[in-house]
Amino acid sequence: MAWVYLITAGLFEIGWPLGLKMAQMVEGKQVTGITIAVISMAISGYCLFMAQKDIPMGTAYAVWTGIGAAGTFVLGIILYNDPIGTLRIGSVLLIIAGVIGLKLAH
Secondary structure: OHHHHHHHHHHHHHHHHHHHHHHHHOOOOHHHHHHHHHHHHHHHHHHHHHHOOOOOHHHHHHHHHHHHHHHHHHHHHHHHOOOOOHHHHHHHHHHHHHHHHHHHHO
16 A cells, blocks of 8 residues: 555645646646645655555655656656657656665565
């Protein structure tokens, strides 16, 4: 169950940068975007707290931020036309490989 909490935490970690970007980009959506960000932070933090009961802190934190970073990277490209390039993609693939390695090592 701890890994379910951790993956959920990582997915909600994606929500707060998206909420903040929405607040910046969409006129009239500042309150909605900030609300999404704050709720995502709270859920993400709670799920990380629950995951760390059974998963070592360093592993949990690295996986949590890795999911958040990779997910935000992908959605930034899809939703906001963030730049894409070979080095950027390779770097995110290294993050994903690290997350998989930490899961396998646990």
